[in-house]
Amino acid sequence: MNIGQASAKTGLPAKTIRYYEDIALIRPQRDANGYRSFLAADIHKLTFLARARALGFTIEDCRALLELWEDKSRASADVKRIAGQHLASIEDKISALNAMHETLSGLVTSCAGDNRPDCPILTGLGDPEQA
Amino acid sequence: MNIGQASAKTGLPAKTIRYYEDIALIRPQRDANGYRSFLAADIHKLTFLARARALGFTIEDCRALLELWEDKSRASADVKRIAGQHLASIEDKISALNAMHETLSGLVTSCAGDNRPDCPILTGLGDPEQA
């Protein structure tokens, strides 16, 4: 299977797949003409990567997870630890965004949004006390 | 005021302040010895930037907001539009993170996390149907 088909199967752009080979997440074989040749196992890995990335795991997380994935004798606790840490970092990000949202929506609500220049958003941004 | 004091006043690293000058967000004067000299207006701008960045506005958003901030005849609607768009993008990010969180916490919960190799997290990541 060529890279185009692999891309279609996994939903990953060809560029991304090449990049994943570059950083040694996958190691597809090569045909005589130099084209990458993707086997079922490669597709499976790419699907795994696509999904893990979509869940926000970093590339290095993915690398670790892929290793565990291939290690049939892994302890599920190892996997759970990585996933748990990532879950915590997602929670942190959500909290941070919620805080931003609260502050900003307060500012936006208080702004008339008309032709006049008075704008509590700008005032609030300039003077933290007033946010 | 030198860059160190400006940094202390605004909470922004000196590196960041130099970067902001580089990309022309601020234009502090220079002393005879070549040191940057920050006036009250510069500090005010930096404070504005620090706060807007903390709320997740991009640099280009900040540039636009700063322009409006300095334009005493601006319409508050212009400011509100930028802030509203950013608010919407924050909401998008929160939704995306919540979706990730839901999926991932489901996987994590279903994993025993012991010494056995069976791990629904890895299975779920490999096979989307089973997530």
Add this chain to the structure above:
DNA sequence: ATAAGGGTTCCCGTGGCTGGAAGGTCAAGC
């Protein structure tokens, strides 16, 4: 005179790709 603690510029690296240039390969149509 020297040492510490400012400041300056410059260039490289980050993460995770994405775009584009320059060129090789393959299948189809004339």
Add this chain to the structure above:
DNA sequence: GCTTGACCTTCCAGCCACGGGAACCCTTAT
């Protein structure tokens, strides 16, 4: 056989918003 177009290859540059560190200059205190 030749061209066209779609595919594939490598490599280089750029994105965002800085941060690290080198190499050097300026100021102040001892």
